[in-house]
Amino acid sequence: MSAESVKSGIAAVDEYLDTGYAKVVGMSSRFAAAVCCGLLRLQTDLGVKGPVAEIGTFEGRFFIALAHALADGEKALGIDLFDWPNPQVIDRFEANCAKHGVPEAKRITWRADSRTMKPEDLLAKLGGARVRLFHVDGEHSRHALTRDLELATTVLGEGGVIVLDDMLHPGYPTLMIAVQDYLQRHPEMVVLCIIDRETIVAATKFVICQAAWFKRYEEKLLEAFKDNVWPLGADFEPHWCLVLSLDTRLADIV
Ligand SMILES: C[S@@+](CC[C@H](N)C(=O)[O-])C[C@H]1O[C@@H](n2cnc3c(N)ncnc32)[C@H](O)[C@@H]1O
Known part of the structure; x- marks a missing residue:
């Protein structure tokens, strides 16, 4: 199965995934973007409202997809040091947003260091609105992920989810400990x-939610992405969760 066949169910997102996503330099997979934006659609259906936020916005590949999934009046907050691989990355980010249909009114660009960020400052940037999806894709160290996870958890709204990039990646084995x-x-x-x-660059993401929302979201995800459910699921001892994949085969045992 190819990532192109997986849809978020939001026309503006799916149009961007088809025509723009691969043209914006970045590292997140198209498959993950379709699933996360599909999850934003499910949140809207369930009455979960609010902005999205991302640490590690880079040139905007994943950010633009998230912004297209927002309901009217909601905003996307993009946080980055914007100094890598050169200081012009912020200009490329702004240009990509403009080119791919995310107007200034719908986004907030914040050049900042998540290492020193206070939850109250982040909430102030959003006019007090709590976050419904937080994509954590900044510094890939155990210590930084620990800090970014606490920040995301503190600013999350009711029904909010946290998406973690580069999980189970061979280059970042200690992130799992965090x-x-x-x-x-x-x-x-x-x-x-x-x-x-999808690839070693477009690596695995985890989605974390409040335990009280797990069943509701699981049921809806199972329905929305039924062709991508890997049958055995994941064992977090004792919690089990869904595994969504482009490859749902099991090993041949006879
Ligand atoms: C792998 S890139 C993100 C890719 C992007 N999310 C995508 O989907 O294409 C990681 C980004 O995290 C940013 N970053 C690293 N440490 C950070 C920190 N402490 N605060 C804010 N951003 C940080 C880097 O500047 C870089 O742009």
């Missing part, structure tokens, strides 16, 4: 689903 420690510190949070990698 996630396990986080889940132990926060029994009110669980992994909703694992979005399998």
Whole structure:
């Protein structure tokens, strides 16, 4: 199955995924964008409102998809140091947003360091609105992920979800330790689903949600992405969650 066949169900998102996504330099997979934007659609259906936020916006590839999935009046907050690989990255980000249909009124660009960011400052940027989807894709160290996860959890709204990039990636094995420690510190949070990698660059994402929302979201995701459900699921001992993949085969055992 190819990523092109997976749709978010939001016309503006799917148009961007078809015509713009691959042209914006970035590292997130198209498959993950379709699933996360599909999840934003499900949130809207369930009455979950609010902005989205991203640490590690880079040139805007994933950010633009999220922004297209928002309801009227909601905003997308893009946070980055905007200094890598050169200071012009912020200009490319702004140009990509303009080119791919995310007007200034719908987005907030914030050049900032998540290492020193206070939750109250982030909420002030959003006029006090709590976040419904937070994509964490900044510094890939255990310490930084721990800090970014706490920040995201503090500013999350009711029914909000946190999406973590580059999970289970061979280059960042210690990120899993940060996630396990986080889940132990926060029994009110669980992994909703694992979005399998497309390539080593466009790697696996985890989606984390409030435990009280797990069943509702799981049921809706199972229905919306039924062709992508890997039958065995993921074991977080004792919690089990969905695995969504472009490859749903099981091993041949006879
Ligand atoms: C892998 S790139 C993100 C890719 C992008 N989300 C996408 O989907 O294409 C990681 C980004 O995180 C940013 N970053 C790293 N550490 C950061 C920090 N402490 N605060 C804010 N941004 C940071 C980097 O500047 C870089 O642009």
